[in-house]
Amino acid sequence: MTQGPVRLDVAVGYALPRAGIPAAASFRKWVAAALAGRIREADLAIRIVDSEEGRALNRHYRGKDYATNVLSFPAELPEGLPKGVKFPLLGDLVICAPVVAREADAQGKPRNAHYAHLTIHGCLHLLGMDHLDPREAEAMEQLERDILAGLGVPDPYQNGA
Numbered sequence: 001m002t003q004g005p006v007r008l009d010v011a012v013g014y015a016l017p018r019a020g021i022p023a024a025a026s027f028r029k030w031v032a033a034a035l036a037g038r039i040r041e042a043d044l045a046i047r048i049v050d051s052e053e054g055r056a057l058n059r060h061y062r063g064k065d066y067a068t069n070v071l072s073f074p075a076e077l078p079e080g081l082p083k084g085v086k087f088p089l090l091g092d093l094v095i096c097a098p099v100v101a102r103e104a105d106a107q108g109k110p111r112n113a114h115y116a117h118l119t120i121h122g123c124l125h126l127l128g129m130d131h132l133d134p135r136e137a138e139a140m141e142q143l144e145r146d147i148l149a150g151l152g153v154p155d156p157y158q159n160g161a
Contacts, residue, residue: 007041016050034123042090054096069099070118072125093122117156
């Protein structure tokens with residue numbers, strides 16, 4: 001774990017009208033919380049998309065023909081960098097606004113809380129964490145709970161949270 005503040009450059013792009021979608025400052029706060037103590041500096045982009053773009057990206061990159069809530073694209077850094085040269089590029093997140101809204105409503109949770117959870121979840125994926133096996137899933141979920149609790153967001157894995 002690293003100590004001290006994280007130097008972040010978070011670009012947030014909206015590919016649809018922003019009504020009902022958190023401001024860029026909120027996404028930056030959630031990214032900072034996810035990365036605090038885990039990385040010293042990071043550049044990443046977050047793109048908020050509609051269902052059509054979300055579906056196209058999920059189909060192209062994951063072979064799944066539906067829009068999903070969040071996609072994480074870790075940066076692929078060039079090979080052969082001189083020793084000691086590091087790029088702070090972490091990767092990209094794509095969040096599908098209609099899916100987030102639908103899930104939040106169905107789960108009875110505030111939309112901002114769901115956006116916070118998915119942003120943190122995506123950032124942890126960018127750091128290399130996953131949930132493919134039950135142990136990894138529990139560790140990742142607990143970390144998400146802890147980060148969200150620090151932001152005053154209820155446990156996303158509790159019904160109605």
